Amino acid sequence: MFAKDSEVVIRAKNLTKKYKDFVAVDGIDFEVKRGESFGLLGPNGAGKSTTMKMISSVSQRTGGELTILGKEPNTHGPEIRAHLGVVPQKDLLDRELKAWENLFTYGRYFGLSRKFLKQKVEELLEFAQLTEKRNSKADDLSGGMQRRLAIARGLVNEPEILMLDEPTTGLDPQARHILWDRLFRLKEQGVTLVITTHYMDEAEQLCDRLIVMDKGKIMAEGSPAALIKQYSSKEVVEVRFGTDKNEKFAPQLEELADRIEVLPDRILLYTEKGEELLTKIVDAGLHPVTSLVRRSSLEDVFLRLTGRTLVE
Amino acid sequence: MITQLVVSQAVAIQERRSARPGSSIYSGRASMLLERGFRAFKSSNWMVVLSGFVEPVLYLLAFGFGIGQLIGNLEDGLGRPVSYAAFIAPALLATSAMNGAVYDSTWNVFFKMHFGKIYQVMLSSSLGPMDVALGEIGWALLRGVAYSLGFMAIVTPLGLVTNAWGLLAIPAASLIAFGFASIGMAITSYLKSFQQMNWVTFFMLPMFLFSGTFFPVSVYPQWIQMIVQALPLWQGVELIRSLMLGIVDWSLLGHVAYFLVMIAGGLWFTTVRLKALFMR
Structure with a gap:
């Protein structure tokens, strides 16, 4: 872990994404180091989610360079996705399946063995405080529980980088704090977190370092404290x-x-x-x-x- | 530890895969979608599934044994007498295969695509778009095969399968189901609204009625015959009817080729479309 502490796990250079005439991400540069909690902060339409999708290798960039763990997403999409855990904005749980099946099935998509997953699913249900709800259908869970299940699902492949798109949007304050606590624990274990948010308190709570985005560009970069000091x-x-x-x-x-x-x-x-x-x-x-x-x-x-x- | 800093199993699995051509769109795990299908199916509505199977059986009873009494025997391609029930049974088997495959690959896929959003999640794992395409088509195909097996189980005791070639009707029905599942999902992936989806149903009914199902296409003028013969159900009906009546020659391979093209084309377009929809 010694040398790895400073290892860059995500590197973007002049990263650009255009949809026809619309420029969603306009030539941004950033690096994320291993174990870091990195935030993308900005209003809706700033290009945060598009940046997340490019990192998650489900959207191809139209310009610039991007490597995730040294790998090229255009050619190694599935391989990069095996390194990542993704928690989408709207949870997108499988409503036809029970809570535990959501985790198990997602693990199977990665080709993980049933034996491995049996144990893993229990571990994750406990982590997400959902052991009691294991047999509930996803639809029958509260908003906070659904979000925790989505996070647990994102962890099933033991990812090195966890991507969280607006992790607490739509949650009540109590559910938010439970969630933050879970994310802190992951961070303590050395998981690199990449978080988008338009909540300032969330960015201040969770992020070691962040970029402020607006209209596809980076407006500023630094730790929350440094940014406040510099700009306010x-x-x-x-x-x-x-x-x-x-x-x-x-x-x-x-x-x-x-x-x-x-x-x-x-x-x-x-x-x-x-x-x-x-x-x-x-x-x-x-x-x-x-x-x-x-x-x-x-x-x-x-x-x-x-x-x-x-x-x- | 929830996560680890050494290479995880998921990564090791994928790294082994990466040496193969096409690894960016196909991870060789389409079968995982079948697994998901069975899990979801356990708790789904059996009546809906059953109703799709019953339809061709009802047609067989009503037309084959009801109206068949009025019609008497027909002649097969070799001039031998054939009961009307034995004439339409192969066509209804092909229809069973088609129905099963199409129900799943159109309406169910449409819901999963636009409301369940499960493909988006699958594609955020290390599956590729072709895994999802092949897996979902495979699932729809299974329903088609299940329908045709059920149909065979009914027609065989009724004495409507008269020779050993008839056994090949089952793999043939599977091929037909595969073709329809593949093209069904490809078409569905381009449709955006319920209105558009209804066009599929609108097209299916006349195809079912006029593809040589209940009477030979020779009753049509030449140009209508050519249109009907271009349709997939006619191809399927001809293939299965020839097998069940034991009229077997090399020309059947033409029908097989037709379905192979349909399968490959559907799979390709579905893959391209999934990529365009969820990986843009």
Whole structure:
């Protein structure tokens, strides 16, 4: 594992995907190292899923270079897929099969023996906390359980890289936390995770390093903390004056903070010291309807980079 | 450990495969789809499956033994007398094979493709599109074979198989089922809506009625005969009828070749289409 720690498992150079006239991924470069948890962050249509599909070798690039574990996806698709675990956005469980059969059958697609899978399936059901539900049809499971089953399915071939497309979209907060916990465990075991998300807190929780994508391009790259440091301030003050009044107070506020963003429903003020700034605002005779001091997040990074919010 | 850092079994299996030509589209594991088919089948609706089998049997009873009483005997190609039931039984066997294969390769495939989305998942494993095509066609073919075996089990005791060549009707029916399964899935992979799917049903009924099933195609003018003879069901009916009536010569290989082309073409188009749909 020593030399392998720095091994690059995914390498993309000028990676491009065009559909007719539409450029979904526009010449991006990135590398993912073994054991790393790598995030692709961006709004819908940023090209995250397309990038995931190219890595998963179910979509051929139209330009640039891409290797996964040193292998060429255009010629070695099935071989690369044997290295990967894929958790698709909509789970896509086999509704005609029971929970355990979903795992077993998927393992058979890889050519794994029944004997091996018998043991593996039990292990994975336990990992996904679904042992009790083993005989339920996929449709009868809750959203969180379905997602965990989809993750367990992605692990059946003992993948080195697990690809997760929007792993917690549509889950309630509790189910989300259970899921994060499972993903942490995988990371601890040395599995390389590649995660797309449009949730900032998720990226901050799960990713060692990430790329921020917008319109098929990479806007920034780094660890969540480094990105926040580079593109935002330490703290953010959010104030609301009411929908029509936000614009009106913007010039006055601009003088108080390092930088401000005026959104339709609120104004964000970037500063190193949030509480102090809030006091200054009140001292200046401005009385926001609501105010909030919070840590800067990747949401702010995205806003800074693109001038837009992530979830519109 | 849930995962491991040494080469996993799945990778080792696939690396052994990679030396072979075509390894990027075919991993040699189409049989895994049959396994999945049996698992899913265990909990499916048996009545639906049974109803497809019963249809040709009902036609045999109603036409062969009912209307057959009014018609009396026909002459086979060698001038020997043949009962009407014995004349239509081979055609209905071919139809059984066709029905079984087509039900599965059209409607069931359509649902799996657009609603179950199981092909997408299969293709994210180390299976290739040709594994999926061959596996699903194979599954549909099995239903066709099951229908024809059931049909044979009914007609043989009724004395409608009169000579040893008749035994070859079973592999012939399998060939027919394979052809229809293959072309059925290929066509389905191009269809997008229920309306389009209904065209398949719309086409099947006249093909069933007019492919020499209930009367010889010699009643038609020449140009209609040529159209009918180009249709796959006529090819199947001729093949099985010749075998069951014991009129065997080399010309039967022409029918066999027709189905081999149909199988290969269907398989190829299905593979290409799966790639276009799910690996774009």
